[in-house]
Amino acid sequence: MTRVVYVNGRYLPYAQAGVNVEDRGFQFADAIYEVCEINGGRLVDETRHMERLERSLDALRIAMPMSRRALGLVLREVVRRNRVTTGLLYLQVTRGVAPRDFPFPGDDVAPTVVCLARRVDDAKRAARASAGIAVKTMPDIRWGRCDIKTVMLLPAVLAKEAAAEDGAQEAWLVDSDGFVTEGASSNAWIVDRSGSLVTRPTGNAILPGVTRRTLLDLLSREKIPLLERAFSVDEALSAREAFITSASGTVMPVVAINKVPIGNGHPGELTLRLRSIFHQVAELSH
Ligand code: PDD
Numbered sequence: 001m002t003r004v005v006y007v008n009g010r011y012l013p014y015a016q017a018g019v020n021v022e023d024r025g026f027q028f029a030d031a032i033y034e035v036c037e038i039n040g041g042r043l044v045d046e047t048r049h050m051e052r053l054e055r056s057l058d059a060l061r062i063a064m065p066m067s068r069r070a071l072g073l074v075l076r077e078v079v080r081r082n083r084v085t086t087g088l089l090y091l092q093v094t095r096g097v098a099p100r101d102f103p104f105p106g107d108d109v110a111p112t113v114v115c116l117a118r119r120v121d122d123a124k125r126a127a128r129a130s131a132g133i134a135v136k137t138m139p140d141i142r143w144g145r146c147d148i149k150t151v152m153l154l155p156a157v158l159a160k161e162a163a164a165e166d167g168a169q170e171a172w173l174v175d176s177d178g179f180v181t182e183g184a185s186s187n188a189w190i191v192d193r194s195g196s197l198v199t200r201p202t203g204n205a206i207l208p209g210v211t212r213r214t215l216l217d218l219l220s221r222e223k224i225p226l227l228e229r230a231f232s233v234d235e236a237l238s239a240r241e242a243f244i245t246s247a248s249g250t251v252m253p254v255v256a257i258n259k260v261p262i263g264n265g266h267p268g269e270l271t272l273r274l275r276s277i278f279h280q281v282a283e284l285s286h
Pocket residue numbers: 035182183184185186187206207208209210211212245246247248
């Protein structure tokens with residue numbers, strides 16, 4: 001659990017940290033967030049997370065709450081005060097506090113900034129990776145701007161709950177044409193029959209994952225063929241390998257989709273290789 005939470009300029013003990021009941025993040029999900037991996041006490045791919053944060057804020061016309069440099073200092077301080085070496089950093093920025101009314105409040109309303117860091121059990125995560133995870137497909141009922149990392153996560157919550165009730169650890173969301181968009185909180189990948197990696201191109205239908213982007217760098221370094229195109233559930237079921245990418249799991253093997261084993265039902269060889277070398281290309285903060 002996090003010990004210290006940054007809220008609007010103050011580092012508060014967890015139990016005392018809170019936001020106003022009229023915060024627009026609470027009332028309208030009028031807020032964006034980032035989740036960043038902490039590895040060896042350092043932030044992984046901070047630059048890309050900051051770029052995406054600015055992009056999300058821009059899309060919603062929320063002002064950047066402070067300079068990127070100042071925000072970077074806050075993130076580092078939160079990691080340091082929580083003494084996290086392996087874990088996750090969570091940052092949320094909302095449009096701020098104002099009496100409940102749908103249109104934007106005036107420019108005098110400052111964004112709310114919350115940041116916390118928590119440990120992840122490395123051994124548990126490694127065990128999960130060596131077993132691989134199960135996925136359940138669910139209709140993608142989200143909105144038309146899934147490229148913005150908003151806290152409006154109810155479709156993801158419902159999909160993940162349905163997956164969990166079925167013994168699966170992730171849901172793969174499927175569009176009305178039968179193509180996988182992405183995971184409820186991850187990007188979706190398969191290795192096709194010819195050994196190429198396949199993942200959906202960025203656009204409004206998916207979140208441009210930072211882990212996805214960094215993995216693309218790794219693929220070009222390793223000269224592994226990549227096809228950025230949509231794939232169907234049927235194609236995924238007959239794929240050689242499947243995996244998901246996210247800051248919380250980096251490259252995580254998928255061994256079953258809707259209870260159908262993928263490949264030989266064990267984590268794929270290429271997937272495990274990519275997982276083991278992922279951090280060679282990721283940026284580590286100072
Ligand atoms: N989820 N797609 C969705 C819908 C996501 O929520 C996430 C991340 C990703 C992967 O993005 P990245 O590689 O930048 O983590 C893709 C985070 C981890 C979460 O909500 O906890």
